[in-house]
Amino acid sequence: MSFIEPEASNIIRDLPEALLIINAQGELIYVNRAVETLTGFSETELIGNHVSMLMPPSAHRRLDVLTWLTRWADNPDPSQLRYLNLDGVNKNGTERRYRVRVSSFKSEQSARFLVIIRDVTEEEEASRRLQHARLVSDRILAIGDQGILTINESQTIEYWNKRAEQIFGYREEEILGQNISMLIPEGLSTKHQQQVQQFVDNNIASRLMGERGEIKGVHKDGHIIPLEASITKTQIEDRILLSAQVKDITARKQAEKNLHDSELRFRALFENAFEGMALLSVDGLVIEINKAARELLANDSVFENRYFWDLNWWPSGTPEDIEISKAQLKENIVNVFDRDLVRLRVELSHHTGSRDIDFSLIPVIDEDNKPLYILAEGRDLTALDKS
Amino acid sequence: MPKITYIEHNGTQHTLEVAEGISLMQGAISNMVPGIEGDCGGLCACATCHVYIPSDWQSKCSEAEELENSILDFAYDVTNNSRLACQIEVTAELDGLIVHLPSRQY
Numbered sequence: 502m503s504f505i506e507p508e509a510s511n512i513i514r515d516l517p518e519a520l521l522i523i524n525a526q527g528e529l530i531y532v533n534r535a536v537e538t539l540t541g542f543s544e545t546e547l548i549g550n551h552v553s554m555l556m557p558p559s560a561h562r563r564l565d566v567l568t569w570l571t572r573w574a575d576n577p578d579p580s581q582l583r584y585l586n587l588d589g590v591n592k593n594g595t596e597r598r599y600r601v602r603v604s605s606f607k608s609e610q611s612a613r614f615l616v617i618i619r620d621v622t623e624e625e626e627a628s629r630r631l632q633h634a635r636l637v638s639d640r641i642l643a644i645g646d647q648g649i650l651t652i653n654e655s656q657t658i659e660y661w662n663k664r665a666e667q668i669f670g671y672r673e674e675e676i677l678g679q680n681i682s683m684l685i686p687e688g689l690s691t692k693h694q695q696q697v698q699q700f701v702d703n704n705i706a707s708r709l710m711g712e713r714g715e716i717k718g719v720h721k722d723g724h725i726i727p728l729e730a731s732i733t734k735t736q737i738e739d740r741i742l743l744s745a746q747v748k749d750i751t752a753r754k755q756a757e758k759n760l761h762d763s764e765l766r767f768r769a770l771f772e773n774a775f776e777g778m779a780l781l782s783v784d785g786l787v788i789e790i791n792k793a794a795r796e797l798l799a800n801d802s803v804f805e806n807r808y809f810w811d812l813n814w815w816p817s818g819t820p821e822d823i824e825i826s827k828a829q830l831k832e833n834i835v836n837v838f839d840r841d842l843v844r845l846r847v848e849l850s851h852h853t854g855s856r857d858i859d860f861s862l863i864p865v866i867d868e869d870n871k872p873l874y875i876l877a878e879g880r881d882l883t884a885l886d887k888s
Numbered sequence: 889m890p891k892i893t894y895i896e897h898n899g900t901q902h903t904l905e906v907a908e909g910i911s912l913m914q915g916a917i918s919n920m921v922p923g924i925e926g927d928c929g930g931l932c933a934c935a936t937c938h939v940y941i942p943s944d945w946q947s948k949c950s951e952a953e954e955l956e957n958s959i960l961d962f963a964y965d966v967t968n969n970s971r972l973a974c975q976i977e978v979t980a981e982l983d984g985l986i987v988h989l990p991s992r993q994y
């Protein structure tokens with residue numbers, strides 16, 4: 502490099518940055534040591550060759566390196582090049598990505614380009630990987646059945662997924678940057694603010710659904726939404742982010758109510774029937790027993806979880822008679838699934854006198870024919886007989 | 889809101905309602921359409937929001953400025969239909985637009 506003083510020339514040669522100089526035709530006229538290290542080519546292999554040896558043209562891109570260098574050589578603002586890396590290739594054919602900076606100068610009346618290249622292949626790959634991992638997790642969150650949102654320490658919403666949009670009725674662009682209080686029913690918003698602050702101040706990382714019970718949110722159209730929420734705290738440097746998963750439990754609550762109503766109706770029917778009824782497990786233990794049946798068992802106070810034949814059906818019988826009756830009843834119960842239906846007329850020695858009972862055992866099966874329950878029914882015919 | 893269909897290079901379709909006034913790039917990013925990167929955030933400086941606009945829709949899109957064309961030099965597999973999605977504003981006129989995405993963005 503005749504145009505550079507000897508010391509400066511040494512410094513440039515040993516510079517850790519890969520530096521090369523090309524002429525206006527794109528021929529390499531100088532490369533420093535770092536270029537050799539970076540590309541694997543030796544100085545002699547490079548000098549006199551076209552710069553496209555290091556940054557070859559591609560059938561997929563319109564870009565031509567020399568035009569590119571010429572265009573950017575005199576640009577005062579290299580920050581515009583921040584996102585534009587070039588495809589490179591090293592001696593063993595491996596593809597690389599180079600960040601390239603260029604300036605021009607004149608030497609012996611001819612234009613020269615001073616080019617610095619930095620290999621950013623790994624850096625670029627790492628940031629792509631991160632970006633793509635984020636895309637994948639965003640897409641997972643978007644299809645989840647839980648609304649997901651993140652607020653910062655000033656309780657402003659920073660993240661909002663599609664499900665949250667459906668639950669609360671606000672689109673992402675309407676809600677980002679807004680205060681969380683928009684989603685809390687009016688009278689509850691101060692309390693909610695305090696709770697959030699408490700969670701920020703304490704040392705618990707996450708609080709899961711179920712630990713906090715039902716909470717209430719408000720939809721864009723004003724209706725109140727019953728919700729469950731899990732919340733987690735992430736501190737990044739001095740920022741605290743709170744993320745919540747929110748589940749709309751409207752449907753579940755409705756289902757619970759329906760179930761409760763149907764249970765009430767069933768109870769009303771069961772408890773108030775004239776017939777004595779008991780629901781037994783397949784091996785004969787009492788699960789439920791109704792009022793009419795309990796009345797026949799005046800000497801018993803505990804019914805559930807006892808064998809049906811062990812209940813005190815025969816309060817005034819002799820011990821031998823009772824044993825025989827018990828054994829018969831047990832035999833009928835344990836074999837009921839082989840018999841479809843057992844129906845007999847029995848006489849109970851009740852404390853109000855002898856009762857004439859039309860007794861039946863009905864096996865109950867599910868749709869796969871699996872035994873579920875035994876229904877024991879007793880109709881008191883005494884009054885009927887007398888009339 | 890205008891309905892826009894983004895078709896990934898593998899054929900996967902994303903039909904989305906995109907708010908007027910934002911760019912085609914923003915519309916894709918905020919709806920998590922894979923195959924668009926938008927590294928520079930819409931500054932017309934990265935060429936990673938490259939898309940193909942069908943010829944019959946081109947006139948409905950705002951025209952490409954010189955900077956866009958020069959940045960497109962960096963994009964992969966550029967054709968006459970190539971545009972940078974961050975330079976196209978979504979308008980009511982673009983309702984029904986189909987946008988094809990290239991096989992890669994960098």
Ligand code: FES
Pocket residue numbers: 913925926927928929930931932933934935936937959972973974975
């Ligand atoms: S987003 Fe960078 S050029 Fe369009």
